[in-house]
Amino acid sequence: MERKKEEEVFADYARRKNLKHSVQREAILKIFLKNERHLTVDELYQAAKKAAPGIGFATIYRTLKHLCDSGLCRELKCEDGVTRYEHLYGHSHHDHLICTKCGKFVEVVDFGIEKLQEALARKEGFMLTKHKLELYGLCKDCQKE
Amino acid sequence: MERKKEEEVFADYARRKNLKHSVQREAILKIFLKNERHLTVDELYQAAKKAAPGIGFATIYRTLKHLCDSGLCRELKCEDGVTRYEHLYGHSHHDHLICTKCGKFVEVVDFGIEKLQEALARKEGFMLTKHKLELYGLCKDCQKE
DNA sequence: ATGACATTGATAATCAATATCATTATGTAG
């Protein structure tokens, strides 16, 4: 039972949605797939301009929407006001550990925390659908300076 | 060792900053203090208009900035894109349990979770400074419908 | 009452994200 590759997932989505090909979208997709980092719209735009000069922000936003719809990508509204995009497909649920100095993002999970969250919600009569946990601090390297 | 009242905290701040009085700011302050709920800018604006007709959004924003500076208030950027303002003074750290249907906000704390967060961060070499935990789901009432 | 200066509201400006729209590109059917 092998998992489909991200490229395939998007190809399926494109077929379902009757999307046509375009160098711009392919460029953006390629950049997104090559980067496991959490990219901002601007970073994506800067990188895409190299492969497809003249590309506009609208196309970046449009393509990101497609990526999210297809299940490959997830929008992350960060505390600093910047919106970042992370890989979703094949990534199980996780939270984020974020360095407030260098901006490093680390994906973390703790089943203990997850369990306690459930218990906490139940105690208040809530039925949980999702949660968002972001831990901010200084990473090992940034503590030295 | 009694704790100062919120009114006093703001008065001290105003003195420090050489703020002058104004009916508008006093109206906003009064509304904020009377409401323990998590208010949006618009709710505050609507309420303030009754006490000070002709008041502008700029004044709401300016006053909220003062309230935050003074330590009475905290800005909360929620997942739904709406910015809310909550009471900070005298409120120890807490997280939020949010109903995605009716918008109810419940303040919660769980020391177990806090401990595990610390441990998790330590394991990754991070020194935590703050965190943000939001639990989304349906509250008891909204589950019935 | 006066002068220094904080405050206000209207308005313009900014910033991220969306919508509009004429032009261009893609792909399928002949």
Next chain:
DNA sequence: CTACATAATGATATTGATTATCAATGTCAT
């Protein structure tokens, strides 16, 4: 290959939230 339907693009306008600007007004110590 051509034609046609339609998706995609980029420029530009628009929106919504927030901030900056500025002339007019309010506050307050003297």
